[in-house]
Amino acid sequence: ETGVTQTPRHLVMGMTNKKSLKCEQHLGHNAMYWYKQSAKKPLELMFVYNFKEQTENNSVPSRFSPECPNSSHLFLHLHTLQPEDSALYLCASSQVVPSGHSYNEQFFGPGTRLTVL
Amino acid sequence: DQQVKQNSPSLSVQEGRISILNCDYTNSMFDYFLWYKKYPAEGPTFLISISSIKDKNEDGRFTVFLNKSAKHLSLHIVPSQPGDSAVYFCAASQYNFNKFYFGSGTKLNVKP
Numbered sequence: 734e735t736g737v738t739q740t741p742r743h744l745v746m747g748m749t750n751k752k753s754l755k756c757e758q759h760l761g762h763n764a765m766y767w768y769k770q771s772a773k774k775p776l777e778l779m780f781v782y783n784f785k786e787q788t789e790n791n792s793v794p795s796r797f798s799p800e801c802p803n804s805s806h807l808f809l810h811l812h813t814l815q816p817e818d819s820a821l822y823l824c825a826s827s828q829v830v831p832s833g834h835s836y837n838e839q840f841f842g843p844g845t846r847l848t849v850l
Numbered sequence: 851d852q853q854v855k856q857n858s859p860s861l862s863v864q865e866g867r868i869s870i871l872n873c874d875y876t877n878s879m880f881d882y883f884l885w886y887k888k889y890p891a892e893g894p895t896f897l898i899s900i901s902s903i904k905d906k907n908e909d910g911r912f913t914v915f916l917n918k919s920a921k922h923l924s925l926h927i928v929p930s931q932p933g934d935s936a937v938y939f940c941a942a943s944q945y946n947f948n949k950f951y952f953g954s955g956t957k958l959n960v961k962p
Contacts, residue, residue, distance in 0.1 A: 737893070773859065775939075775952045775953055776939065778951075781948060781949065788948070838896040839896070841886075843891065843892050843893045844893055
């Protein structure tokens with residue numbers, strides 16, 4: 734595997750289900766991100782992990798719970814979602830310097846298309 | 851409040867002609883800008899970037915122009931090819947923050 738992979742690619746879930754999205758990066762990066770893309774809207778940053786530590790939670794509802802067990806893996810745990818949470822969820826990674834900032838671009842996975850019924 | 855805006859949701863261009871995609875931003879602290887390209891069923895892929903110390907960066911058929919006073923950047927593709935048909939996102943960042951702000955994208959259609 735190369736680059737950034739995401740599983741599953743498609744997910745349909747009911748509002749009472751619990752599911753998890755998985756992201757893995759094979760680039761040796763030390764920062765990972767979750768984005769949400771709704772139709773005709775900008776990518777919305779949800780969470781940032783630098784060196785496995787969460788450094789950003791962009792006012793995301795608690796029904797979304799991220800987990801970063803190591804610098805290569807990132808999960809997004811989903812619980813009691815709403816239909817308006819249906820969107821494309823994108824994972825990305827980048828290499829940052831220890832101070833936390835970087836001019837390096839982010840590499841994206843293909844996304845998980847989530848539908849909440 | 852959206853800090854990066856792409857006001858044209860779509861653009862159609864004839865093959866061989868120039869494609870110009872535009873992006874405006876509101877935060878004068880942004881000092882690094884990127885363009886990403888996205889095909890259906892794939893994640894965005896990095897295309898080209900520019901830092902605020904420059905006003906132009908060129909890479910093959912792709913050139914990004916930055917006008918800091920107008921808070922505007924544009925991506926020029928010349929000559930346009932059918933394979934360039936995709937959604938293009940611009941993004942902006944501040945050097946001190948590991949966070950990118952994205953526009954809503956412009957769908958480019960290059961007609962053969």
